[in-house]
Amino acid sequence: MTFALKDFGTLKKEFNDKVIVILKREQLDKGLENLPKVEDLPPRRRDEILFLTTVLSQLEAQKELKSHEKSTIFYGAMLLIQKDIKNNLNTEGINIIARQEKLENSLLNSSLNEVMNKSAENAPTNLQLTDFYREINAFMRRIFTESDSRKGLSKSHALQVIPFERLAVLANTAYKLEEAATKASIAEMNKEGKSRPDAMTVTKSAPKALTDALGSWEDLKKSLENLIQDERATKNKATVKALSPQRSVQLQFLQTVTQSLTESRNWGINDAQKVAILTGCMYLVREQIRVEYKMDTLTRDDIPKGLLSSGSVVHDKLTTLLKAKTESVENIEALVAAANEYIRHMAIERVVTKEGVKTNFRAEHIFSTIEGLDLTAFLNLALKMIKTCRLEALQRCVTDVKNELEAAKPKEATPSYFSSAYNWFSKKPSKAEEDDDEELEDSNELEPSTAPKV
Structure with missing residues (x-):
């Protein structure tokens, strides 16, 4: 069965409907008189939904993109958040059966499955996953100044409604997902291709x-x-x-x-x-x-x-x-x-x-005559190197921000200092109490500042 992408308009409508249901559930759980805003949700769920709603609104504003291009990026965003939910469950110290039960009971996770029409019987191929993760990674480069990690994390971008350390965790996860999906798609390939390469158009030239x-x-x-x-x-x-x-x-x-x-x-x-x-x-x-x-x-x-x-x-x-x-x-x-x-x-x-x-x-290509060459190993090594470069660049940017904030901190700074005057990278939503039954402590640590171990 072919996994078919929904058009962007349908995705937007169905996703917004699911968000309303999540907010109504929060209203019932907390006994609130009025429907809460996304910003009023517990921190982790708030950040995940804010990430998705921001990606959605940014894609809607990009008139130059075709519907299927927007859908590809948003599928990548939804799958990334599902992985984030699963990662947080894995930090609970509970057995695999209990983790699976919590995952199945997650309203956001199940809602995203319905929006994507994803199930065990109808799932994206590894090649599709590669496209999804590659495109969301390209989209998320806007967290860097001029989309270039050489210039550090940007102090003004649409995704800054999410704390920058949470964004860094999501970027970290997305890099790893792209590598894993691409490796899996390579492993599935046979050696029966009959076409010959034609003239090549370089996607992005080196500086x-x-x-x-x-x-x-x-x-x-x-x-x-x-x-x-x-x-x-x-x-x-x-x-x-x-x-x-x-x-x-x-x-x-x-x-x-x-x-x-x-x-x-x-x-x-x-x-x-x-x-x-x-x-x-x-x-x-x-x-x-x-x-x-x-x-x-x-x-x-x-x-x-x-x-x-x-x-x-x-x-x-x-x-x-x-x-x-x-x-x-x-x-x-x-x-x-x-x-x-x-x-x-x-x-x-x-x-x-x-x-x-x-x-x-x-079946035949320029490397075919090299006896003993494992081309898959070369391709997988390239993926690992690209991911490692991205992780190290991201870690450096996060460390630079922390050092700059520390240097600017007043001598008598209060514990809330980083989340107030000098938190450049997050327009802080209103805080809500952590829901112990739904939200999980974050242990998605970034890699060390030296080359990440992968």
């Missing part, structure tokens, strides 16, 4: 300042050639294929990408985009080597040398070439995303059938 700093396309190709020669000389091997299996596959992968990008038709890609794609592939290889040495994702440490290990020439050369120790996580994400998009374009087909959209690996 010009970044690609300019990395040098010209011709210089980058020469640097890679020198790196490969150094590895062969160090290992005393005449050819790349004579190197260790892991290193041989990795260097053949980089050579194949370089050769493909150098072809006369260029796949519709300019030199700056080629630089971004190849350096992104270099980051993938560098990270794969770090995995071999059991190093944490995207940490700045060198691979240790000792009696049993002399380190890795390729890793060290790539670190220097890429300036990897000082590069921002935002730039690393942009480069790895460029590489990921190119690999997928060359190796994966996306076709529309009566049952919906499907993706499969092409």
Whole structure:
């Protein structure tokens, strides 16, 4: 059964109806004379519904978006809130049966299922989930100044009706959901795709300042050639294929990408985009080597040398070439995303059938002749790196805000200080008492300020 999206107008009408029911339930539970506002709900439920109503109103105002584009984003928002509800239940210390009962009794969770027409028998595919989470993540970039985490959290955006730390938790969850759904969709693909890639349109180019700093396309190709020669000389091997299996596959992968990008038709890609794609592939290889040495994702440490290990020439050369120790996580994400998009374009087909959209690996693609290459591993590593970059950037922004607030705090600050005069990122709704039967203590901690463990 194909999971069909409702049009945006229907979603809006049905969601608003469910919110009224939730407010009426609150009125009954509290014995209130008048219907409460969303702002009067217990904090957690208040924040979840405010998030959804704000996303809804923002989408309604974006006249340039088509109905199905708005629906895709709002489905992502609803699924994100459902995951937030489930995450909070998981912190209760109760057994799985009790958690499931509470989830089924959650009026907001069941209401969202009805709005989406989602059930065990009628659920989105992993490919659809990937689209939903990707689009809500793109939408939520507005929490950053000019939608750029390099510039920190914005002090003025529509979602600031929710406390910024709650927004950070939701963003954290959404990044992980996108990675998980994409990995699941890759795992479902077969290798029977029959089409060949056509000219490529880059979805989002890496920043010009970044690609300019990395040098010209011709210089980058020469640097890679020198790196490969150094590895062969160090290992005393005449050819790349004579190197260790892991290193041989990795260097053949980089050579194949370089050769493909150098072809006369260029796949519709300019030199700056080629630089971004190849350096992104270099980051993938560098990270794969770090995995071999059991190093944490995207940490700045060198691979240790000792009696049993002399380190890795390729890793060290790539670190220097890429300036990897000082590069921002935002730039690393942009480069790895460029590489990921190119690999997928060359190796994966996306076709529309009566049952919906499907993706499969092409039976033959530019990487097919590399013996021992696990392309799925490369794609999954790219997803992990992108998620880790986002998490680290988010954590840095949150830490910067906390430090700035702490520095601005009066010496005789009261305990309510952060939720009043200096709470830049939240237009605080009126407070309500926590409903012990419905609301759960939040333990969704952000990752440490060092590279997140994933």
